[in-house]
Amino acid sequence: MLHNKIRQYLIDFLVGPLFIQSQGEDRYQRRFEAVGYTDDPEEMKQYPVVILPSGFFDSSHYGTPRSCPSLPLREWRGIPILFGEPREEWSREGHQVIIHADLIASSYFLLSRYEEMYLRHERDQLGRFPGKSSLAYRAGFLHRPIVDEYGDALREILLSSGIAERYNLRIPERAKTFSAVHLTHDLAYPYNYRGWRSFLRAWLRERKSPLRSLKLAFGLDKEDDFYTYPRFLKWDQELKEHLPKGVTHIHFFIRMPSHSALDRPRYRPRSSYMRRVLLEAGRAKAHLGLLGSHQACLYAEMIGGERKAFEQAYAKPPHSLRYSSLAACEPEDYLQALYSGFRHDYTMGYADVVGFRLGTCHPVRFINPNTRQLTELTLHPLILRDLTLSSGEAMGLDHEQAEQIASELVHTVARYNGELTLLWHNHLLSQKTHPWHSVLYRSLLRQIEEIDREAIEAAEQDSVISSY
Template sequence: MNNHAIHYIIRFLLGEDISEEIVAAIGYTNNSKHYDRYSIVIIPSGFFTNHIYGTASSLPELPLQEIEGTPLLFGSPLVEQIGDTLVIHADIIASTYFLITRYEEIIQRNVRDEHGRFPGKNSLPYRAGFLHRPIVDEYRILLRKWLRQYGLRIPEIPKEIQHIYLTHDLDSPTLYRTWKGVIRSIRDKRGIIQSIQGKCGPVENDPYYTFPWIFEQNNLLREQTGKDICRAILFVRSGGKCKQDKPHYSLRNTDISQLIQSALSNDMTIGLHSSYQAGIAPTLIKKEKTWLEKNVERSIRFNRHHFLASREPEDMTHLEAAGITDDFTMGYADVAGFRLGTSYPVHWINPVTRRLSSILLHPLTIMDCTLEEKKYMGLNYEEALAYSLNLIEQVKNTGGELTLLWHNTSAQENTDSYLRKLYSHLLNELAKK
């Protein structure tokens, strides 16, 4: 196994506030002759051995064991003192690696939905019943606790949300602003005059154009938490010819350019919403990024895939090659929770080559339509609120970051959807955290 990646995982589990000297005090070895070199030794489970890694036999078996109440993917819950060294038989290194790399997706290449995505309900975290818990962050708490037991002065993790990302994907900016929209408007029995006004009048009158309300909601929270804690991002599509990429809006369209300028004036970051087509052919990502940069006249470093369709783990290499530094795709479309097992941003490790990359993955905690749509979780308002607040509390308790994805179409007024109300409620709750 790549020692650089192992060192990174140990460092990631400990946290950035822990010194390199303490990181070096943790060993990952089953060689008992080396135990006395370390304060803590974590025993490798065999997951990384060449004859096991990359095979179906490497997948954890259910039911999982637990270590102090936390699910353990590899190893055993035995903790023992050998000489002056605390020896941990729970392989939290391999368990963390499995989750943050999307390892199971390279073993189960044949398990994909109609959009080429690995379904959350097929994932180990869902099947084992811990998708709603960031168990990698729980490993972090355990590891720091073990270090304190050894006598080292390690602080408790503050129970507070470190960062909040309020993110919005620009899929359907407007409903009635094209000639097709006029026809749709007439079919919706809005009348010819109102339909023409819908196309030619103020864009703010379009039912999909809920951005002024979104900006207002976001800014209220940002003022209360501080802009260094809470950040807003608008992911804009700049390509794609698949039917799933419709409507094919132009970045030079007056409404779109006005929206982007309005977003920038509200201190939002512009990110790339790489197209559905680019999800199929990731080499297109660089072209789409370049075109977006040309039109917004600034460097683009953030990305989220349309439909959350990051199909294969190794496709991340194309984001890296395009100059993307941060990706916000990592959530399941069909069920909300902690896809990577963590609420912390984590550098991607390619599970095929085991190479540690420069790209930083920001876990997507909650997407609006995941909660409401019948084909996904199909929750009513009370259920969605309770589920969302529990995820937020999990992030708070482990000191991680929270990412919400709310589409402008989910913030419409006078619809049967509860998502506008829920977004406002969640932001009000976050203001209290």
């Protein structure tokens, strides 16, 4: 069965902690368990709303072929459900709503990435679980955060059924804007040409003249194609200034030296060039995180050594973690990250398709599907990644198609007051490298600002109306 700690975490994740509204000094402080997850007749009496278990967590079911939903999925209130029956009813006494759709097991399946643990044979050439193999993609709801939709439906039941009024529950309306915006940049290729190796590459392999090769390898930083930092950090800073304080966060993920051919260029974290890059990051007050190498994706125990190398290079621990090419998907990878001291991970997006890999646009504490334990590692959903949109090995979209899909996802996150995480690489923000990624990125930042401004104006209008 499901541990009580995880059961309560999932219920709180869906509807939020509920408090009985009172008038004294303890106003809103008395917690009330309005939603239960049980089929025990005596235990059911404690809750005004009961979700019936489907058997997913039974020892005879969990981890077996029967635990994976089959297509097509049925819908409850217009939302796909993975387990249970798509219906609800009032109890005979008429004071309790019983939901036969197993929203807890459905949420757990998505939030814990259960299918990635179970379907370990489904991996691409880099060891990643393909988004196109996921249930969400095959069932056609990857673009929808259906766990958040479950939560909204439960809150609506509490309000429309009169349960919230009967128990005097406080259920505040969520703002239609972002709870947080994370602008993240992976320094997989911090430069195009720097040093003698770059000179030899430009001269001998790319057949450039010796003078041109020298200028590329030893010229000013701003002349390097990939040195886009001042430009995009200016855009990031502008958004940070327009959104409320503490909403926008800028992240640089930096890789430590690795022997894997996939981790080239093997740049030195304390080189003079990197010092100048980090000076730009410091001015923007960007968080520095560790970009786990491809070697660490293959050998999870190496992530602890890379964290120590980061601390030695920069005299402070990394703020957070992301694995290179989003190549981590095994529960063991995240356990090693947790044991190494990480508490925040930004890897949770598919490399081949964009959308809601976790089924939500809110940060989630990592639930180990092997042991069914709740951990202290927070997974931040990665909603949009530049390469996923444009690469021929992924979605292969053109500018117009990419903007339409990206805009829809950004608006969806705002609708559920979610956390928006974007990943744009410094080298792809050069128009010499890619024709439209810098244009798309800036367009998305403007949309984020506009959505937030409209939400503030709507809240002010509601406040004026309610005052009459």
